[in-house]
Amino acid sequence: MAVMDIFKGKEVLVTGGLGFIGSNLSIELVKLGAHVTIVDNMLPRQGGNLFNIKEIEDKARVNFSDVRNELSMNHLVKGKDFVFHLAGQVNHVDSMRNPIQDLEINCHGTLVLLEALRHCNPSARIIFAGTRGEYGSSVKLPVDEDHPTNPKGIYAVTNLTAEKMVLVYDDVYKIRGACLRITNTYGPRHHMAHDEYGVFNWFIRKAIDNEEIPVFGDGRILRDFLYVDDLVESLLMVAGTDGAYGDVFNVGTGIPVSFNDLAKRIVEIAGSGKEIFTEFTKEREEVEPGDYYADITRISSRTGWVPKTSLEEGIRRTIAYYRTYKKEYW
């Protein structure tokens, strides 16, 4: 059976399912015939948006609750085959301004979910969406999974900790868990309200509005930008591969692109906007890890996943989406 066929008729819980990645994943799961339940607390200043799931609003169940709520989680995990854990405090800058909230959501919330699985449904599988930020500053490129982890901000620390919790529950309690370390991801259904996280989509907004696109420093920092459909496919392929559990996987394209080149390509494709250089804010500089691009050998060899969307195609599709649905995101 092809990996994607296994989701047909399955019960799936998506935490953070009203956000960027969770909503794109939920839509794909519904297409594959899964019964999707979303849990999301609509944390202010993050990506939760009911419009994100408009096309599946009659097909997915939505529970407005918090992953830190034990009673809710105990109830919601029952009968599920898979749990995709995408609820999180995702704002790097906020994680430094309000570290206790970050810790509470990313660590305490993950532990509540794992305990719910242990007590109420130990046979479910959990897939955790961590971040490439767990590596901190790269000491060699491309970065593989054995690279040292020296997180630069609290968000990256709490993601690394949550990842370790998932792996401990896999090891000790045999609750099958797999963890992704996800690179910068962009595409439809990302919030567009501010520039504090998800700077790629912020560049798209500025280009669509024919405004200046602010590139920090000299724009030469390298990143690995992944289109969201490719990320969704990686989540599904990891979930559907027995040999992927108990392990950690980089997800990226492996292709380095500078912020400077990125801004130029967005301007070219949008036909509007203008790149300008600006100084790093102090808050940004403090958590900026520098160049990053992923070595994706492990995920490709273990699951067969490879990214398919070129940067140009991804930018084109993202611009087309926001030009059509601008009023839902601005």
Ligand SMILES: NC(=O)c1ccc[n+]([C@@H]2O[C@H](COP(=O)([O-])OP(=O)(O)OC[C@H]3O[C@@H](n4cnc5c(N)ncnc54)[C@H](O)[C@@H]3O)[C@@H](O)[C@H]2O)c1
């Ligand atoms: N987007 C990226 O480039 C990227 C990169 C690496 C890792 N990730 C990780 O992927 C996950 C999803 O990120 P995203 O980009 O979709 O962000 P997002 O802000 O669009 O979505 C996160 C969702 O989680 C919800 N949420 C937050 N706290 C919650 C709580 N306590 N209980 C229930 N729901 C809660 C929010 O309301 C939001 O809808 C996060 O864990 C993030 O750290 C994202």
